[in-house]
Amino acid sequence: MNNKQENMQIEFVDVDKFYGAFHALKSINLSIPKGHFVALVGPSGCGKSTLLRSLAGLEDISSGKINVGGQTVNDMPPRKRDLAMVFQSYALYPHMNVRDNLTYALRLKKVSKAERAKKADEVASVIGLEDLLDRKPKELSGGQRQRVAMGRAIIREPQAFLFDEPLSNLDASLRVRMRKEIRALHERIGSTSVYVTHDQVEAMTMADHVVVMRAGVIEQQGPPLELYEKPANCFVGGFIGSPAMNFVPATVDADGNSVTLKLDSSPSVPIAKKLQGGRSVLAGLRPEHLELCAKNTKGSIPITLSAVEATGSITFLFTSDTPEMVIVADGNQIANDGDRLGMKITPENVHLFDPETELAIGET
Ligand SMILES: Nc1ncnc2c1ncn2[C@@H]1O[C@H](COP(=O)(O)OP(=O)(O)O)[C@@H](O)[C@H]1O
Ligand SMILES: [Mg+2]
Structure with missing residues (x-):
């Protein structure tokens, strides 16, 4: 293995995915270096969630290879892939307080109560919720709930975070604030992040590398401004920029x-x-x-x-x-x-x- 491959946290190699006769992903090749923030963007139905869910192990691919941390994970069940899906904030357990929501995954892993409390404190300080650990989700603002959802992923210390339109049901001003917070958090913990959105502004402002998809195909990928300045085709030219x-x-x-x-x-x-x-x-x-x-x-x-x-x-x-x-x-x-x-x-x-x-x- 050369150096470049060793640094690749996530790789899609010639990945195809069919749902019955429907060709949802077409020859996907994508390499994501460790620590990068990559956005998958494109119109609704273009295959973004399918790509992310295939990486998480929630969908089987039809052909090709997906590698995570140098290991092919095609046949590996989701929980062994060491990737954390960050769901929308409404996926919190309503009857549990913030501390229990954060540490739920650790409890399933039979981590001791003392260790769980320590982890909850650490993660709460990373996401800025130290004072709210005893609150229930309904006693939190939308932005605070979103942070708990992130904290729940962080506490697992995964190889990478996978986001599927996590901000789509927040109002516009909160969305702009959370955009910054997620990006800052990504930098603070030095994680690898793959972020799905249909919003080109969100993709351009958050990611180091933007992947534009249409109808199951990667149309172009590169740094945000490169896509704006040198669109490879009419679709990307029309999609990036408003x-x-x-x-x-x-x-x-x-x-x-x-x-x-x-x-x-x-x-x-x-x-x-x-x-x-x-x-x-x-x-x-x-x-x-x-x-x-x-x-x-x-x-x-x-x-x-x-x-x-x-x-x-x-x-x-x-x-x-x-x-x-x-x-x-x-x-x-x-x-x-x-x-x-x-x-x-x-x-x-x-x-x-x-x-x-x-x-x-x-x-x-
Ligand atoms: N389980 C499924 N069975 C059949 N078709 C599906 C299934 N899931 C998604 N699709 C189809 O695959 C395409 C891509 O879907 P998806 O990845 O959810 O798009 P996006 O997240 O970009 O909006 C869509 O045309 C969708 O209808
Ligand atoms: Mg989707």
């Missing part, structure tokens, strides 16, 4: 250095690479990369606004083009429906995709 990337059909101009967008005004915009003239492409323009300017500004794309949505901090502007474009502007930008303006984009921010394969067109 509001979603605008996609506009276009044709490469004769000189190969610019494309003519199929918008109402057929504007030509420079691109950062040289392509074959006459070639059809899909241009991906992020709403936040489109810059408003006065009508007829040199090098700008003429637009007519069809709708303006002010949120205070930022304003969303919609153009009357087909396809409609969304522009994100500062909140102090004043504009009205029907206004005729211009917008600009720098060549580096024009993403180019092949309209047939939907793959990003590489550097030439």
Whole structure:
């Protein structure tokens, strides 16, 4: 075994999973180094939970290998895999106080009462619940309950923590706070974490490595900003970033250095690479990369606004083009429906995709 493999805490090697005839996971290859925080993200039904549950041993895979800590675990029962699933906070035992909820797994393992009390104190200080050990779940806030759920996993000292949308039924502000807490906890205990979410912002803000899935396939994986800056295909381009990337059909101009967008005004915009003239492409323009300017500004794309949505901090502007474009502007930008303006984009921010394969067109 080389060093790289030794450092791999979790590996999926060519993993396929069928539910009857339904192909839920397709040739999954994924390596998670020790101590990393990995997010699995994608639309509902893409196979995130199936992937996580296969790792936990709650689902059998159809072919391929899953390794944990250098050992193949395909045939190992869940409790021997030494992985802790962190469930949503409502999975706490309502009749038990925090201390008993935390130490329940240890009691099953016949750990002594004194040892359990010591562990409960240690873990309570890690999750900041020292003063609440005697409370019942119903006497805790949503965030405190979520921390108990985490504490229950921590006390087992597993090789890795597996989270399946643990924050999805918390309100928005608590979700943002818990996001930070889970991340801080991950760093404090130096654990390996695999975190499933359908929320791309949650994935981007929490993880060092984001895995984007669609229909059982890993579409792209990498550091969060790499996915944003260099989406490998239209799906990832549209999925990462909010509001979603605008996609506009276009044709490469004769000189190969610019494309003519199929918008109402057929504007030509420079691109950062040289392509074959006459070639059809899909241009991906992020709403936040489109810059408003006065009508007829040199090098700008003429637009007519069809709708303006002010949120205070930022304003969303919609153009009357087909396809409609969304522009994100500062909140102090004043504009009205029907206004005729211009917008600009720098060549580096024009993403180019092949309209047939939907793959990003590489550097030439
Ligand atoms: N036990 C099952 N039997 C049959 N199909 C299933 C089963 N579990 C999940 N699926 C299907 O597999 C796909 C992936 O499901 P899941 O992994 O739960 O998606 P996600 O967590 O990304 O929303 C879905 O189409 C779902 O309907
Ligand atoms: Mg799921």
